[in-house]
Amino acid sequence: MVARATIEDVAREAEVAPSTVSLAFNDPERVRPATRARVLAAARKLNYRPSAIARRLVARRTDMLAVVVPNTRNPFFGKIFQGIDTEARRAGLDVMLFTTENDPDVERQRLEAVVRNRADGVILVGEHRKGPDPAADLLAELVAMGIQVVLVERQVPGIPSVWGQKREGCFQAVEHLIGLGHRRIAFIGGLLEQGGSYQRLEGYRRAMAAHGLEVRPEWVAEGGFSPAGGREAASRLLARHPELTAFVAANDLMAIGVLRALREAGRRVPEEASVVGFDDIPEAAFVVPALTTVDMPMERLGRRAMELMLRGLHGEGLDGVEEGLPTELRVRESTGPAPESGPTTGRGDG
Amino acid sequence: MVARATIEDVAREAEVAPSTVSLAFNDPERVRPATRARVLAAARKLNYRPSAIARRLVARRTDMLAVVVPNTRNPFFGKIFQGIDTEARRAGLDVMLFTTENDPDVERQRLEAVVRNRADGVILVGEHRKGPDPAADLLAELVAMGIQVVLVERQVPGIPSVWGQKREGCFQAVEHLIGLGHRRIAFIGGLLEQGGSYQRLEGYRRAMAAHGLEVRPEWVAEGGFSPAGGREAASRLLARHPELTAFVAANDLMAIGVLRALREAGRRVPEEASVVGFDDIPEAAFVVPALTTVDMPMERLGRRAMELMLRGLHGEGLDGVEEGLPTELRVRESTGPAPESGPTTGRGDG
């Protein structure tokens, strides 16, 4: 293990002052070409790598960002991060990533780490349980400290945020089903107390209402955001409400579980029942039947969040910036005309 | 934006020396309880948060790790990172995450960033193209600088590494198929030039050979590591080699694509063809038919890598540590007895 060369070593080797070495690297115009060449040669010879740590201490900026996500095993967050990182790299920023496993206490710890590390900004991704944001006060503190905060798929008054238009997306999905003649449509959310599920549920309710369809509470079910959760919720619904002809799931993984539940119940898709998912994960188009789904622009969410972050760091005010990015319905094989058999529409509604 | 309180502000407020404040935080035993209380009160009052930056400059350690992955949209890497982060949090280390998009140049930049940031160690995840590792020399440099390097799903002589036993896993999968009577088995890899695909291919070859079965080069196909890649490769194989009765795919996403290709070709699974995937992603068990697959312990890989990292940082030598973590075959619905129809075994082999 060799002792690392410092800027002084390079200065000595190049026979200039340390400050000149610094200049040669950071403001090449201000140094004579010959001097610069000498410095670079010395640096190469000594294998010099400037210490970002030392630079950060003296500069007021760290050129370092923090991203806080619930986890990275869910590709939903992975894609968002990918978008963030792509833009961060372009901007020359280093990124620290923290996961919280959706635990508010861990989240607080992580945000504390953000300030310990003097990150220039933090992008906080993902929803919390319903109710007031448990991190709101801490976030306000960060803002007061001059740390730029941007939220993704999460909202706190006064803090800029980006999210996918889940309500609208779900509205559209349900309208698609209604257009196909479906009247008895189930909604299967993840944790309903989470904002995201709630927004989707809202979209479902509004679409039903907009077409004069009654929403029965017993048609709304809850399951984990997983295939197992979707399957279980769908099985329960199918057992108690065989009159249902369509299912809207809060994400594609759940929808895959729903497809399986239908298969196990002997209902063919799309002939005897329709299914819509959410997210458009890569396999959605390849599952049999291919899943009709609402495309969430996850990577774009990340990129957009980063753009806002950069604007904020640049000193532009981000007051009141709250952007909903549009989703898109991808119609594939898992939705079709409502079966004509079964109880009449009138009977089903009343 | 309030000026941040420094250790000196706290010292003044508590009427002690800065060094005492430091002691009160980092070595509480060495300070009188009353003093400590006074310091803590002052710190709280001033909302003091120690600067990790300044600490890093003076300490020889940064308590900061870097993780380099190809991307985070693939849950494969996401899960590995999750394992890493879980252990890192427990150890109180902060983690920087860098993505490379599998570009060797970007990878080098990222590794340069690692040394700029003076990370204590770096975990490098994921494969490169076949041939000598393009980062090998740079990695050696890092090691020489005293940066602990651990590899996951990648190997460089002299650097500790962890990986899933893909060769063995694939061997087992193929034996499973052979046990079901299959003789004409296809292998569909991702980029075959990548080590991971290559290892699986090796397992396939060995299993075939172990049972006296001929491996035909035309039964081996290549596609992207995606559902689309799997489907395409399988379609091609099916068109040219209808005699094939089983397909081993390099990951589950590809396997889902293969299932679709079979469906499109009118071959029922598992009655008329069997499919095995790799990874055991959450939806594998819920797809119809549920996918037989080889479980890769991704999160464990990450955790294990972190354990090695910690041992390394602790000064334990990691010379020659190269750990293969066992995979596990999960038999589900997509594999079944080889169809009796078709050409006889003898004819198929010769």
Place this chain on the structure above:
DNA sequence: AGATAGGATCGAAACGTTTCGATAGGGGTG
């Protein structure tokens, strides 16, 4: 009561940069 040991606290140096005011040359102008 005086010496001493030991614990608590202090002061200063060090970590490796950036930055800013100061200085030294060098060329042009009057």
Place this chain on the structure above:
DNA sequence: CACCCCTATCGAAACGTTTCGATCCTATCT
């Protein structure tokens, strides 16, 4: 030929901690 201005380079301070040797105080022992 003297003066001035501009550019290239320099020197020193500052960033916020930790650490280590020095100092002070108190309690104990003789």
